[in-house]
Amino acid sequence: MGTFLSCLSKLEGSSTEDLSPQQSQFLNALSTSHIRGKIRKIGSIDYNIDIIPWNLRCTPKPLAVVYPLNAQEVSTMVKIATKYSIPVQPRSGGHSFASYSLGGKDGALVIDLGKMNTVVVNQTTWRATIGGGARLEEVTNGLYDQGKRTIAHGICPQVGIGGHATVGGQGPLSRMYGLTLDHVVEMEVVLADGTITKTDKETNSDLFFALRGAGASFGIVTSFTFETHPVPEAVTHYSFQLTYGTHTELADIFIKWQDFVSSPIVANDRSFNSLINITSSIILIQGSRLGPKKELEASEIFVSLKKAFNVDIKTHELDWLGAVLNWTVVAVESLAGSLTIPLYMKSLCVRQSKLLTPGTVRAWFEYMHTNSPKDALWVIIGAINIKFGFVKKVPYDRYLTGDLQGGRISDFPLDSTAYSLRDSMTETLVPLIPNTLWPKQYWGDNYPRLLDIKKKYDPTNTFSNPQSVGANLRLPPKPAFRVKDSKPVLNL
Numbered sequence: 415m416g417t418f419l420s421c422l423s424k425l426e427g428s429s430t431e432d433l434s435p436q437q438s439q440f441l442n443a444l445s446t447s448h449i450r451g452k453i454r455k456i457g458s459i460d461y462n463i464d465i466i467p468w469n470l471r472c473t474p475k476p477l478a479v480v481y482p483l484n485a486q487e488v489s490t491m492v493k494i495a496t497k498y499s500i501p502v503q504p505r506s507g508g509h510s511f512a513s514y515s516l517g518g519k520d521g522a523l524v525i526d527l528g529k530m531n532t533v534v535v536n537q538t539t540w541r542a543t544i545g546g547g548a549r550l551e552e553v554t555n556g557l558y559d560q561g562k563r564t565i566a567h568g569i570c571p572q573v574g575i576g577g578h579a580t581v582g583g584q585g586p587l588s589r590m591y592g593l594t595l596d597h598v599v600e601m602e603v604v605l606a607d608g609t610i611t612k613t614d615k616e617t618n619s620d621l622f623f624a625l626r627g628a629g630a631s632f633g634i635v636t637s638f639t640f641e642t643h644p645v646p647e648a649v650t651h652y653s654f655q656l657t658y659g660t661h662t663e664l665a666d667i668f669i670k671w672q673d674f675v676s677s678p679i680v681a682n683d684r685s686f687n688s689l690i691n692i693t694s695s696i697i698l699i700q701g702s703r704l705g706p707k708k709e710l711e712a713s714e715i716f717v718s719l720k721k722a723f724n725v726d727i728k729t730h731e732l733d734w735l736g737a738v739l740n741w742t743v744v745a746v747e748s749l750a751g752s753l754t755i756p757l758y759m760k761s762l763c764v765r766q767s768k769l770l771t772p773g774t775v776r777a778w779f780e781y782m783h784t785n786s787p788k789d790a791l792w793v794i795i796g797a798i799n800i801k802f803g804f805v806k807k808v809p810y811d812r813y814l815t816g817d818l819q820g821g822r823i824s825d826f827p828l829d830s831t832a833y834s835l836r837d838s839m840t841e842t843l844v845p846l847i848p849n850t851l852w853p854k855q856y857w858g859d860n861y862p863r864l865l866d867i868k869k870k871y872d873p874t875n876t877f878s879n880p881q882s883v884g885a886n887l888r889l890p891p892k893p894a895f896r897v898k899d900s901k902p903v904l905n906l
């Protein structure tokens with residue numbers, strides 16, 4: 415045990431030796447803050463455990479991780495960080511693909527909201543107030559236990575509501591009810607100067623816009639209030655498997671699935687969703703429809719699905735909690751939601767009006783077939799507006815998941831929230847996207863507006879990560895000269 419602990423304390427980058435005087439002063443100031451929540455500083459043994467990211471490929475080393483118990487303590491921490499110009503990122507479920515809740519690069523203060531995880535449903539308005547650190551599992555159960563309510567959200571129970579509801583939040587109910595962030599009616603937020611304020615569509619409406627899609631750049635949402643819905647009385651799951659031999663056959667099945675999910679009968683039924691999982695030899699197509707089994711089996715969609723793939727389809731009817739559990743199993747199978755593993759990820763959203771052409775799909779699978787590194791694990795997230803998915807390459811396997819989206823998500827205008835991927839194309843993950851491109855890809859035409867709101871609420875850029883609002887404008891100055899053929903050349 416002693417050896418294990420001493421190994422942990424020697425982990426690379428976990429020492430205090432390289433700190434600047436300002437960073438050391440900041441850490442001293444944290445110690446004198448007298449908050450009741452835990453403070454774990456760089457160099458301590460517990461710190462090394464607290465900074466293990468979900469994606470082991472992105473391992474920034476923050477200066478400290480703090481665990482405030484309430485908004486007041488969050489505010490105290492933010493004020494100290496702002497005073498010493500230390501970047502701050504909140505952490506909710508810690509499932510950021512690029513470890514932005516650890517700051518995304520060394521030297522941040524991480525404010526972990528795990529202790530602020532209550533779920534309270536108002537029994538008159540059926541609105542739910544949820545702490546910024548609640549995990550989706552706590553959200554599902556809390557809403558169900560207090561009146562059989564729900565909101566649309568993703569299927570991984572360990573994901574946090576903080577990242578989910580400020581970034582997007584897509585799940586099996588999204589075609590019916592929209593994104594998680596579309597359910598937000600009010601937020602309590604701690605700003606860069608430590609102010610604790612409320613925001614909704616009338617109060618600080620610019621902040622309300624910005625936090626729904628670009629939250630990590632503007633403040634720490636300590637609680638969300640959501641509009642909720644009654645849970646569906648029954649949900650029917652369906653699934654079937656296909657096998658394929660070559661990547662060309664695989665491409666053809668994917669094209670068939672894309673044709674099916676983009677057909678008008680699917681587009682017109684928002685209670686239906688579909689997921690395609692592709693491994694190196696098997697394709698599993700599955701999903702659910704809100705409502706009883708007999709309704710699904712009698713539907714035009716079902717007949718058309720059977721005809722398109724020429725298969726028998728297994729169905730089973732579940733109550734709400736059974737359905738959530740079933741989706742969770744799908745998530746765990748697809749992505750190992752609770753595991754920390756090194757991943758490379760890439761995402762692609764394509765408009766329904768501009769689907770991938772057969773040629774593109776074939777070229778994509780050809781590329782995957784010939785270029786997948788044999789010794790690495792890598793992930794591509796692919797989404798076709800109506801679909802959302804992951805491709806995972808492991809030493810023995812390749813994995814892709816496509817998920818039918820659209821529906822209610824696409825009803826909201828692109829400028830109704832900062833989130834702009836309701837009907838657009840995007841790629842994510844630093845540092846592979848040129849600095850000029852990612853702001854547009856994340857936020858589209860909303861970006862100039864977000865830059866203005868940033869100036870107003872966080873002029874000193876306290877809330878930042880490598881892809882936060884304004885980060886593209888803060889490039890290190892270009893050196894005046896470079897060396898070419900051993901001679902200095904002017905950089906123009």
Ligand SMILES: Cc1cc2nc3c(=O)[nH]c(=O)nc-3n(C[C@H](O)[C@H](O)[C@H](O)COP(=O)(O)OP(=O)(O)OC[C@H]3O[C@@H](n4cnc5c(N)ncnc54)[C@H](O)[C@@H]3O)c2cc1C
Binds near residue numbers: 629
């Ligand atoms: C295994 C897995 C499964 C997933 N499944 C789905 C899915 O089904 N549907 C879907 O839409 N997405 C899914 N995602 C993506 C997920 O929704 C996002 O990665 C989300 O941002 C994670 O939220 P988090 O709180 O767990 O992450 P964190 O790492 O804690 O936070 C992510 C970002 O949000 C910021 N943030 C966190 N809390 C707050 C807050 N309270 N106020 C302001 N900013 C905050 C952080 O600083 C960070 O920049 C999945 C991700 C993983 C890893």
